[in-house]
Amino acid sequence: MKTKQTIPPARLSKRKSSAYRVYALMVRHALPMKRDFDLLSDMLYWPLMDTITWGIASSWLAGSDSTVGSAVLSILIALVIWNVIWRAQSEVSRNLIDEIWNNNLVNVFSTALTLREWMLSVLLQSFLKMFISAGFVSLVILGLYAVNVYQIGWWLVPFTVNATLTGWSVGFVAAALVIRYGQKVQTVVWTLPGALFPLSAVYFPVDQLPVGLRQISQLVPTTYIFESMRSLLFTGTLDLQMLWLSFGLNAIYIVLALWFFVRMFRKSKELNLARFSN
Numbered sequence: 697m698k699t700k701q702t703i704p705p706a707r708l709s710k711r712k713s714s715a716y717r718v719y720a721l722m723v724r725h726a727l728p729m730k731r732d733f734d735l736l737s738d739m740l741y742w743p744l745m746d747t748i749t750w751g752i753a754s755s756w757l758a759g760s761d762s763t764v765g766s767a768v769l770s771i772l773i774a775l776v777i778w779n780v781i782w783r784a785q786s787e788v789s790r791n792l793i794d795e796i797w798n799n800n801l802v803n804v805f806s807t808a809l810t811l812r813e814w815m816l817s818v819l820l821q822s823f824l825k826m827f828i829s830a831g832f833v834s835l836v837i838l839g840l841y842a843v844n845v846y847q848i849g850w851w852l853v854p855f856t857v858n859a860t861l862t863g864w865s866v867g868f869v870a871a872a873l874v875i876r877y878g879q880k881v882q883t884v885v886w887t888l889p890g891a892l893f894p895l896s897a898v899y900f901p902v903d904q905l906p907v908g909l910r911q912i913s914q915l916v917p918t919t920y921i922f923e924s925m926r927s928l929l930f931t932g933t934l935d936l937q938m939l940w941l942s943f944g945l946n947a948i949y950i951v952l953a954l955w956f957f958v959r960m961f962r963k964s965k966e967l968n969l970a971r972f973s974n
Contacts, residue, residue, distance in 0.1 A: 768843070769843060769845075769847075769929055770899075770925065770926050770929050770930075771899050772837050772843050772845055773845045773848065773852075773925060773929075774898045774899055774922055774925065775833065775837070776830055776833050776834055776837070776845050777855055777856065777859050777898075777921060777922070777925070778859075778893070778896075778898050779826075779829055779830055779833050780826050780829075780830050780856055780859040780860055780863065781859045781860075781862055781863040781866075781889065781892070781918060782863065782889060783822065783825055783826040783829045783830070783863065784822050784823075784826050784859070784860045784861075784862070784863025784864050784867065785862075785863040785864065785865075785866040785867035785870065785888075785889050786822075786863075786867065786885075786889075787818060787821050787822035787825055787826070787867070788818050788819070788822055788863075788864060788867025788868055788870075788871055789866075789867045789868075789870040789871045789874065789884075789885040790885060791818045791821065791871075792818075792871045792874060792875060793871075793874055793879075793882055793885055796874070796878075796879060796972045797879075799972070801969055801972045802969050802970050802972070805969060811958065811961060815954075815957075819864065822860075822863070822864065822867070823860065826860060826863075830856070834846065848925070848928060848929070851925075851928060851934060854939060854943075855921050855924075855925055858917060858918070858921050858939075858942045858943060858946055859918065859921060861917075861943075861946035861947075861949075861950050862892070862917050862918050862921075862946055862949070863889070864950060864953070865946065865949040865950045865952075865953040866888055866889050866892065866953075867889075867953075868950075868953040868954055868956070868957040869884075869888065869953050869956060869957070870884045870885050870888045870889075871957055872953075872956045872957040872959075872960035872961070873960070875957075875960050875961050875964045876960040876963055876964050878971070878972065892916060892918060894909070895909060895912055895913045895916050895919065896913065896916055896918035896919050896921075896922055897913060897919055897922055897923065898918075898922055901923070901926060902919055902922075902923055915945070916945075917941075917942040917943075917945035917946045917949065918942070919942075920938040920939065920941050920942035920945075921939075921942050923935070923938055924936075924938040924939050924942070
């Protein structure tokens, strides 16, 4: 008759201790998600944005009656314009957060440098890097796909100007939140412009959006940039009303964004900028 094998108490205790350590480490990495927006955005936000954007774009392309060439061209031109938006906002918000990461924010503003001069500097940097980045992407598209995104002519200029203004507005709002609330909200540098991606209907017509998102997208100036661009490609005529509407919204938003940033910066100075050096 076989006897039942028992696990020695010492070995059982060791296994329990190992399980507790594994559990403790899991809890240690789970708890920060309650307050770390970076972790939450990586886990939930970006998958949601990708699902919405590419899901709708795929559905539109599958059921589109337009020629494949026009659809592809619209997507490639949209890619260049979106790169302009991203670069414009990134240079504003990332410039600020880099100073915070390097514990250099106090040093910068302890000099004779004024806030207006700092803002002008980041805008000029943004414009220069945006120009280089957009040109590089255009050349890559030409080399890889034999598509010249400049074939829409001078209309690309107002599209680019509009896109730059939108990027600056988003960049200053993100920078304002970071300068006021610190690194705990630094994820807005990436998530705020990311939210514009599906709402702007970058790669598909705005009527493909669900009704609720479509109504919100009407308040986003970039929506009218991409819609007017597709109108030009698919019909041969540009919807000037959309273009002017985009300029009007951008004018309002850039003024509000600059006002909000200045207000948050002054509030942060009252709280002491030295807190970013800890």
